[in-house]
Amino acid sequence: MVRRLRAPGFRVPGRLAGPGRGASSVAGRILGSMLLLSLLTLLVAGGTSYGILRSQASARIDDALSRTVSEFRVLSASSVDPATGAPFVRAEDLVYVAMQRTLPAANEGMMALGPADVRWVAPESVSLRPEADRQLLDGLLSEAVPERVVLRTLSTGTTTYRLAVVPVQLADDAAAMRYVVVFDLSAELGALGRTHLVFMAAGLAALALSAVLGWMLVARLLAPLREMRRTAEAISEHDLGQRLEVRGNDxxxxxxxxxxxxxxxxxxxxxxxxxxxxxxxxxxxxxxxxxxxxxxxxxxxxxxxxxxxxxxxxxxxxxxxxxxxxxxxxxxADRSDFVAPVPVELDVLIDDVLDKARGLGDRRWIVERRAHGTAELDPRRIEQAMLQLCQNAVKFSAAGSTVALGCGLHAGTVRLWVRDEGIGVLPEDRAAIFDRFARGSNGRRAEGSGLGLTIVRAIAGAHGGTAGVESRPGAGSTFFIDLPLRGFGPAPDETDHTGNEEAHEPDPDH
CATH class of the missing domain: 1.10.287 (Helix Hairpins)
Incomplete structure (x- = not known):
């Protein structure tokens, strides 16, 4: 029940305001960076959530105060005293009934102030006792009765309050009253702060656990790096046989x-x-x-x-x-500038090689097939390789025999070849003759540096192609260079040699 309390000497309060390797190892750096990002995320998320919840708590308190004021206005508008059935005569009676019908929430209190004293206080079951805070009462009673309902925040030595002051003045009653509803703002926000501290403590504990588990996981994931380091330390110029074991697909x-x-x-x-x-x-x-x-x-x-x-x-x-x-x-040959590809007319290239090859020896020089079109290659290097093949054909063929040059297209590849009618190459020697200082099965090698075919293979490889040979011992050989068809111009056209000499086709398997 609302209790009556007399406090002589208090004055009427004024108007209320509005709402206002080790640590340096890769694993340590990775884990430290991840933990730092996680901690930053925790702090940002925690701070943001605390700010949002604090704002929501303040809004909830203001909403509760506003509802209490609205309920009081509804009661005041009826102007009927339920005890007598007649309109209210005294403001004190109106406030008394309003306080009886109000059930304060946790950390909420209320009281009724007269012009200079406290008239009514909440029942003893209500935990918040604003009338016991002398500094709060002095502040309220020292101010004039407000003309309208106001919300304000007021801090004392005890706590910080959020309160609503409702002026009550009836026409037939000269005594002005104030209906004061109070929330302990510090207690409300303190509970929120404790909840937030529990959240942060749990987050830090989870972060510490993540650090332990993360260290184990990162150490496991980086095990290939440690194995790579040990392998690199064990490698020497005399022992390059060690290899890493490949695990997973990452x-x-x-x-x-x-x-x-x-x-x-x-x-x-x-x-x-x-x-x-x-x-x-x-x-x-x-x-x-x-x-x-x-x-x-x-x-x-x-x-x-x-x-x-x-x-x-x-x-x-x-x-x-x-x-x-x-x-x-x-x-x-391994340098990036070894070749300088440019658009080259293939038929012109073959003719240039033929003109230069005629001086290599007394042979019957012909072009047995040509391709008309443009390809991206280094003409100087390709001529060098083709002339090396021509010189090789002269070395291993008889005077007056035919040496045929050709250029063809097949399956996205440009093939350049030199065919001779010489001694041929044994099957077991075909792969080895392109190696440095290679010798045939008879143990002998023709005059020269022994690097000619090696140079041909290097030039082909620098263009992204290959070099090879097709041969029948005693019947001649066809050395060829296969280059990827890049940057080809107009639609290619292949024609046979049109002179009086018979055109010779290369091996169909080419």
């Missing part, structure tokens, strides 16, 4: 595969380098030995012997120079 598995391929390339490069050094040492030792032997045995008093020795020495030195030049060019 980026680290791709990295392991790439690392293994790199080791394969390094192994091939080192083997090629050793073979090159061995072959070069052997090939250079022969002319050096020949020159040295003839110089030691020559008779300095015999002009004929001196002249003969001089001719032999110059010939061997020329061969050494050719060998060095070819090795230098092969060393450049």
């Amino acid at each position: 980026d680290l598995a791709d990295l392991s595969t790439t690392f293994n391929h790199m080791l394969d390339r390094l192994g091939n490069a080192l083997r090629s380098q050793r073979q090159l050094l061995d072959d070069v040492g052997h090939e250079l030792r022969t002319p050096i030995t020949i020159v040295q032997g003839h110089l030691e045995l020559q008779d300095a008093t015999d002009p004929h012997d001196v002249e003969q020795t001089r001719a032999i020495a110059l010939d061997e030195l020329d061969r050494m120079g050719l060998l060095v030049d070819d090795l230098v060019m092969l060393a450049k």
